Amino acid sequence: MNAPRPRHSAxxxxxxxxxxxxxxLxxxxxxxxxxxxxxxMHEVPVAVLVMLFVCLGVTVVGLLLGIGCALQHQRRRVTGVLALGLSITLLWAQASLGSWVHQQWEQAHPVAADQA
Known part of the structure; x- marks a missing residue:
């Protein structure tokens, strides 16, 4: 008899x-x-900042769920590991996008020499 295979982790x-x-997102x-x-970047891109933080929050939730799945025993963890990899990659990409937005903002609004 074959032993039953573990189910996928919810x-x-x-x-x-x-x-x-x-x-x-x-x-x-x-x-x-x-x-x-x-x-x-002549005006504050509030929509971009709000969307970036919402996306960051959703990514962190996916990361935490992926960690929870990886810690489960008796379940298949393939989907959790895929989600974990995707979440880590998205966190890196979001940091890169945030850095780019900040760089564009600084280039559009240079600090005056007398204020520095």
């Missing part, structure tokens, strides 16, 4: 879904950040 499936939602945020109205 946390892993949830982590993968949340990470995919975070990926879509990041794609939308990156697109909005590159819209010509915001690319010049």
């Amino acid at each position: 946390l892993g499936i949830a982590a993968l879904v949340v990470s995919l939602v975070a990926l879509v 990041f794609a939308v945020t990156a697109h909005v950040a590159h819209v010509p109205r915001y690319a010049g």
